[in-house]
Amino acid sequence: MQKITILIHCKDQKNIIASVTTFIAKVGGNITYIDQHVDVEQNVFFMRLECEFANSEITIESFKEDFDQTLASKFDMSWDLYSQEQKPKMALFVSKYDHCLFDILGRYSAGELNIEIPVIISNHNDLRSIAEKFDIPFHVVPFTKDNKEEGEAKQIELLKRYHIDFIVLARYMQIITPKLISLYENRIINIHHSFLPAFPGAKPYHSAFKRGVKIIGATSHYVTEELDEGPIIEQDIARVSHIHSVEDFIMKGRDLERIVLARAIKLHSQRKTMVYSNKTVVFS
Amino acid sequence: MQKITILIHCKDQKNIIASVTTFIAKVGGNITYIDQHVDVEQNVFFMRLECEFANSEITIESFKEDFDQTLASKFDMSWDLYSQEQKPKMALFVSKYDHCLFDILGRYSAGELNIEIPVIISNHNDLRSIAEKFDIPFHVVPFTKDNKEEGEAKQIELLKRYHIDFIVLARYMQIITPKLISLYENRIINIHHSFLPAFPGAKPYHSAFKRGVKIIGATSHYVTEELDEGPIIEQDIARVSHIHSVEDFIMKGRDLERIVLARAIKLHSQRKTMVYSNKTVVFS
Amino acid sequence: MQKITILIHCKDQKNIIASVTTFIAKVGGNITYIDQHVDVEQNVFFMRLECEFANSEITIESFKEDFDQTLASKFDMSWDLYSQEQKPKMALFVSKYDHCLFDILGRYSAGELNIEIPVIISNHNDLRSIAEKFDIPFHVVPFTKDNKEEGEAKQIELLKRYHIDFIVLARYMQIITPKLISLYENRIINIHHSFLPAFPGAKPYHSAFKRGVKIIGATSHYVTEELDEGPIIEQDIARVSHIHSVEDFIMKGRDLERIVLARAIKLHSQRKTMVYSNKTVVFS
Amino acid sequence: MQKITILIHCKDQKNIIASVTTFIAKVGGNITYIDQHVDVEQNVFFMRLECEFANSEITIESFKEDFDQTLASKFDMSWDLYSQEQKPKMALFVSKYDHCLFDILGRYSAGELNIEIPVIISNHNDLRSIAEKFDIPFHVVPFTKDNKEEGEAKQIELLKRYHIDFIVLARYMQIITPKLISLYENRIINIHHSFLPAFPGAKPYHSAFKRGVKIIGATSHYVTEELDEGPIIEQDIARVSHIHSVEDFIMKGRDLERIVLARAIKLHSQRKTMVYSNKTVVFS
Known part of the structure; x- marks a missing residue:
């Protein structure tokens, strides 16, 4: 795995940004782009981030599993991960x-x-x-x-x-x-x-x-x-x-x-x- | 009368432009702006022109009367004349x-x-x-x-x-x-x-x-x-x-x-x- | 000849518009578009017009010759005529x-x-x-x-x-x-x-x-x-x-x-x- | 202290976003806006964030001191803090x-x-x-x-x-x-x-x-x-x-x-x- 794009949305809560960015840092990813948005009326949090991994040994599957258990379930996130190497x-x-x-x-x-x-x-x-x-x-x-x-x-x-x-x-x-x-x-x-x-x-x-x-x-x-x-x-x-x-x-x-x-x-x-x-x- | 603006609309017909510009020339006016438009669907002709008169003896009233008799009635025009000296x-x-x-x-x-x-x-x-x-x-x-x-x-x-x-x-x-x-x-x-x-x-x-x-x-x-x-x-x-x-x-x-x-x-x-x-x- | 476009420029003078539009009317043309511009600083007059001819017997050559003698020489015009039937x-x-x-x-x-x-x-x-x-x-x-x-x-x-x-x-x-x-x-x-x-x-x-x-x-x-x-x-x-x-x-x-x-x-x-x-x- | 805006720039480094957002969470702030930019050519990181503090006991001075010691010195940041209550x-x-x-x-x-x-x-x-x-x-x-x-x-x-x-x-x-x-x-x-x-x-x-x-x-x-x-x-x-x-x-x-x-x-x-x-x- 080298370059990925992650899209997240969930109910707005404290510490989401810190939790996500800390997680990416922990698994050895370098965030090259991050943007987020809060729909204040609806109380929904949206995030898009791109990261690179120098160590290409981490697989998409293991990353997904880890992300799911560590973050997604905790914040009740809807999320998608895309490899930038794959053309839609x-x-x-x-x-x-x-x-x-x-x-x-x-x-x-x-x-x-x-x-x-x-x-x-x-x-x-x-x-x-x-x-x-x-x-x-x-x-x-x-x-x-x-x-x-x-x-x-x-x-x-x-x-x-x-x-x-x-x-x-x-x-x-x-x-x-x-x-x-x-x-x-x-x-x-x-x-x-x-x-x-x-x-x-x-x-x-x-x-x-x-x-x-x-x-x-x-x-x-x-x-x-x-x-x-x-x-x-x-x-x-x-x-x-x-x-x-x-x-x-x-x-x-x-x-x-x-x-x-x-x-x-x-x-x-x-x-x-x-x-x-x-x-x-x-x-x- | 020195500077006037004239707005005209009527059914589209041959020779309107030539007739109007010839009339203005004849009464001593110099056209400083002319624009026209034909609505092809509705067959309507629109014209806007501005003219100056070196000879200020011609009055708005006489011009209007002359324009009406010479042109407006002939082409069945709806038209307005405004003196540029008067602020609306x-x-x-x-x-x-x-x-x-x-x-x-x-x-x-x-x-x-x-x-x-x-x-x-x-x-x-x-x-x-x-x-x-x-x-x-x-x-x-x-x-x-x-x-x-x-x-x-x-x-x-x-x-x-x-x-x-x-x-x-x-x-x-x-x-x-x-x-x-x-x-x-x-x-x-x-x-x-x-x-x-x-x-x-x-x-x-x-x-x-x-x-x-x-x-x-x-x-x-x-x-x-x-x-x-x-x-x-x-x-x-x-x-x-x-x-x-x-x-x-x-x-x-x-x-x-x-x-x-x-x-x-x-x-x-x-x-x-x-x-x-x-x-x-x-x-x- | 059916549809033509004419481009004209010359020193700004009185009666150009009236003369041109009268000429077109005289030779049986119907003006479908006319626009003009005066560069006040440089005292140059520009005109673009499109006309149709119902009578297609008039040839481009005869029109050109007539236009040249009647108008272009009088006003010292630079001008071009294009047939709309010919694709550049x-x-x-x-x-x-x-x-x-x-x-x-x-x-x-x-x-x-x-x-x-x-x-x-x-x-x-x-x-x-x-x-x-x-x-x-x-x-x-x-x-x-x-x-x-x-x-x-x-x-x-x-x-x-x-x-x-x-x-x-x-x-x-x-x-x-x-x-x-x-x-x-x-x-x-x-x-x-x-x-x-x-x-x-x-x-x-x-x-x-x-x-x-x-x-x-x-x-x-x-x-x-x-x-x-x-x-x-x-x-x-x-x-x-x-x-x-x-x-x-x-x-x-x-x-x-x-x-x-x-x-x-x-x-x-x-x-x-x-x-x-x-x-x-x-x-x- | 209630609402503040912070502007930061420094050399781009790993974990800046995570460190800053974690710090804000730790001192009881709620991030209401965050945006960041990396100038890849120059390798410079820029960040703007707005936060609210429910607990208004924390003073700007203590926050500044804390931020300076915990973050700014570590990442060698240039930074400014503005109270949103004060009109420039x-x-x-x-x-x-x-x-x-x-x-x-x-x-x-x-x-x-x-x-x-x-x-x-x-x-x-x-x-x-x-x-x-x-x-x-x-x-x-x-x-x-x-x-x-x-x-x-x-x-x-x-x-x-x-x-x-x-x-x-x-x-x-x-x-x-x-x-x-x-x-x-x-x-x-x-x-x-x-x-x-x-x-x-x-x-x-x-x-x-x-x-x-x-x-x-x-x-x-x-x-x-x-x-x-x-x-x-x-x-x-x-x-x-x-x-x-x-x-x-x-x-x-x-x-x-x-x-x-x-x-x-x-x-x-x-x-x-x-x-x-x-x-x-x-x-x-």
Whole structure:
């Protein structure tokens, strides 16, 4: 074991920070990053830390066991440990829009994302040639009112086959089923093309244009059963004015969608997000 | 007559620009600014122009008559003409929040706003001392469910007495009556402390905090009978994160409210806004 | 002839707008966009207009001749006319950085850019595989101190062969020769990875880090003989703090470089930029 | 003793966080905020923490002594302790520009700043009436080439008389003497009206206009002997375009100056800034 990231949350109590940092020191770890947050209203403590171990003999398993017995049980912690050597495996879900797909695959090829993309799943065949350009397996899984169960089963089979850790909906235009959401709780990221909670649902740029807003936005969030209501990871905005048509909104929005989704992918894959009370703590 | 600003809108037709600019040239004016906009969907043409007249013998009245007969009737224009020498008179409505009031009066005293502020009207006495600091008459007009008609009558009397051109609600916490709205159509500016249409109504910072947004905003708009639904003049935003409490949202929001309201006051007083279909054209 | 864009600049004089718009009306054109600017200090008038012709019998040649005789000579205008049906041809110059290349080719493939990219020229072979992914001819033109003349000759030969209208340096790390600059005056766009005029030259992110700035930037500009001193087309910024390393600056900067260069390409290819006094007028 | 803020920096070493948090727990403190930073390049550790003490019997003096012996000497720390009950005393230096002065005094009066402003010092009499509006003592200290020593002596006398903790130059147009800088090291805040390091020195808006930048900025920084070279606390920017004159730059810049200076005052007075290697660590 060399470099690990630990995420912790629990009821706020005295001495948590001292106990955790003392424990890491005792087992020979060097803390290279620590950040914590207390939600005062809810009385919840959150912590993210990264440590290095010079002595690589300590195994993840023994560390986990030790941490569990010494700390986690005492403070009743929920916690996760990730080895920084393991790249998370991300599945891309797409439909017909190609701009987010190009952006993600460009970043992936340029080495910006510390992930693996073993598979792209779509309900249409349109974007196959892009997947092929970048040598990534592309599977069409039809998904309509009439074949939901079959589609869901096929999606889940593919996610298992490729050992997928998290899913990114890159303008995938279909509903995700409750079963899939519960299998990947807080691990499905969507990009919505508005500044949520303004303009949820379909055609947000048209609604924004009609309302005469002076700023448009995009929002990446974890998918929950309530459409466009999940925990927000990241948002960004762009100025518009009366000179811009709906088509201009859509074109400006593409840049927002690209950048906001890319940031969410980075934050999630670097284990910088924690979800609580339908909100995110984002350690950046 | 020396410097004037003209605002025009009408159905989009051929030759409007050529006709207007030719007319101005013919009567000896020099166009120092011209901007136009066509709402393609609605087929409406908007124009704003500023001109100077070297020959000051031409009067506003004769110009208006000539413009009306030569152009306005031909193209069926709605139009307004403003002398740049006359400062518009603005009434401030306030309640108990003082930050926008301090900001506006500071800018006013520093000579940033080309307006006059002859009167401040409030439903409470709390901010009287600030008005006095800046030597501006301060009138308390109580306004509750039970005295709406009396309050409205008193407000209108004061607005007439001080020859008020437009009204700014600087965090004034009461509803404006339909009668007052119709008297000052598209001339009452409100500042709402959210990124409309997200979080209309009361306590938007609390709602934003609960929803876990990553960006908060403020919106200035013209007041219509539908609460927080009027034409948007200007919006701006600030980033927030999990580390910020509701109180932090409110404090950051104060800066947004100040700046967004100040920009709306400048735009309106410089005759840079036009309203159509519950939206604004803002020539900046 | 159906849709054209006209760019004009000349000494500011009375009646230019009226004369131009009257002329367009006379020859049967419908102005769909008009914007103008007067540089008061320098007394220069700029105009950009787009028009449609219902009667497609009028040819570009006859229009040009008519415009020249009727207007351009009278007002001593510098002017250009572009058919909107013709896509400008852009050459990409690259070295080893791939992020801007991926971004541009992704946008190009997604149909966002109304241009053609007939060729990519590089001083290294590294990015050939990306060009091949997107089926674009890739030529290596070595360029060092010792072979400048030969390199320049080869570059110019390729630009001619592919009928190139403008050049984009997508993090091309070599100097452009004066001869090439003069051949493509105001038609070579560079992306510099700082907020010019701060941090010109090499390693701007390192300098920004050392100086402890709280905001970093990127700048797209036309290339002139003075390094990083050419007319600025577009700039944008991102916030940084003490928690960010030089590597974080570089990673955040990549997003700025991508977006600022993409915007400059759009503005230039849509004929929305005019250069004067080492500055740009950008009609947006 | 009830609520304190502690700022620490020292060479980065193992177990600092554990040692500090354990110490605080041992003496009965409850950590309500902790943040730390490691400058990896320079190998320096920074920490800011806030704690509450339920048992108010412990005095600042005994805590300081204990902390010094137990921790500070062991880790060779530089450290400061502030009681949150004590408001820092800020002196304002002004000349003739009034917009920052109005803004600061408006915020001060509205209760936004947790400071005291016992005195305003100016080299001119122009802004006296504003100081009087807000009931703050106003002293004119002439400061020219010929009376530097006398001016400096008078300034220092006033700063002592009013027990000033830190100084804010709200567009004060004179050089601060080296002696005064050394007396108030990292405690004099200036607002410069450009995006440093671009456009240091005089008339930055004019230089920005001449260069044709698309974004202007403002920078607050601690004053050092090198003009406009001190550690940057905060920066912000605004978009400009060819339509803006130098006067527009100046007017837009006023809003930047106001907001950037106000943020710096808040950060400094809340003990959220630390200076190292001519840079700031800003815990926000």
